[in-house]
Amino acid sequence: MPQHIDTRYETAIARRDRWAAAAAKHREAQAKREAAGKVALAKLSQEAADKAEAHAKAHGQEADRLAPMVQRAQTVRRQNELAAEARLARAMDLAAATPHPVSLSAKEQRRLAKEQEKRDRLAQQGQAQRKRDEKAAGVDHDPRTAAGQREIQIRGPAVDKRASLADYANLIHRQTDRTPPRLLALERFDQLWHRAHAGQFPNPRFERGVDTSRKIGGVSDDRAESLRLIGDVKARIGEEFFAILFHRVINGHSFSWMASQGMGESERLGVLFLAAIDATARHFGLRERSRAVEAMEQQVSAA
Structure with a gap:
């Protein structure tokens, strides 16, 4: 593939300077050897x-030829x-x-009105079915409480339904989206976050025992390392994805509650949640790199 004119010019300049520096070095060595009487080495x-001077001259001429271009x-x-700015x-x-x-x-x-009406009707049917399941499981759903803000999964037959907090798999609504790398990424993010913030929240899942042998309190090595690692995750996936994972995984908030807090529509939050999981999985090395990133790097390297 032919090189860009700018690349050819910069290459010629770099080679000219490199050969010129080499020539100066050899001239200096020649002078020292002549002063020491080492005629053969001086030659x-x-x-x-x-x-080296011949090479430097040739590349300099090439650079001069390319400069007008x-x-x-x-x-x-x-x-x-x-012109583009004007357009x-x-x-x-x-x-x-x-x-x-x-x-x-x-x-x-x-x-468009019919499509919106259909979406509204399906949403109402889903909410009605959800309320029936909650009633059968004995759940008094109140979105004003912390429990009412969390994702609840209801299992069991119609006559014996039971409710519990959603696990990693049920945080992802569609079963086809519950791939092993995504579930493992959720688990690793959850564990890393709790190790990094142990002692700061009422119910830490991975609280370490208190070391009474120390006279001076401090941050444990495990927590310090976890804080660094969780910071790397946030820097890699971005603060919005990190916040969505926090609300969804750490607090167990439902998409409907997140939407009620002005974080966006429930459907959009679901898409962003999957994107955040995929970005986290790539950070942990659980998924292959994004095809978009690979295509970009291939194009840049080939330029």
């Missing part, structure tokens, strides 16, 4: 210096950037001058 240094390419790129500015001005968005046709409006 070898002279030949090496002459060869690079200048023209930079000028064209700048002109293209200015974008005109498009934004046109959008701002538009008094209202383009209206949909009557047929399209009816279709």
Whole structure:
């Protein structure tokens, strides 16, 4: 694949400077050997210096030949950037001058209304079934309480239903999305978070015993290392994904409660939750790298 003109120019400059430095080094060695009376070695240094200077001259000529081309390419790129900025500015001005968005046709409006009505009907049916299951399990759901804000799973036959807090698998609603790497990523995130924050919350799951032999209190090595690791997770996946995992995994909050707190729609939160799990799994080395990242790196390396 042919190299970009800028890359060829920079390569020529780098090679010219490298050979020039080598020539200067050989000239210095030649002078020292001549002063010491080492004629044969001085001659070898002279030949090496002459060869290095020839290479430096050749690459310098190549750089001089490419310099006008690079200048023209930079000028064209700048002109293209200015033209693109001008087109974008005109498009934004046109959008701002538009008094209202383009209206949909009557047929399209009816279709969208029917789809929304169907979604609302399915949501109402799901809520009604959920309430019947909660009643059969003896659950008094009150979203104002901490228990009412959490994801509850109800199991068992119709005559003997039982409710419990959702485990890792049931935090993911669709069974097809409950892959082993995702479940393992949830477990590792949960354990790492509790080790990092042991002693800071009312019910730490992995609280370490109190070491009474120490006279000076401090942070345990395990917790210090866990704080560093959980910080790496947050830096890798981003604060929004990290917050979604916190609400969903650590606190066990339901998507409906998260939506009621202004965090977004339930459907969108479900998608973001899966994306956060996948990012965490990749951080822990449980999943392959994203295809988008691999494609980007291949294109950049081939440029």
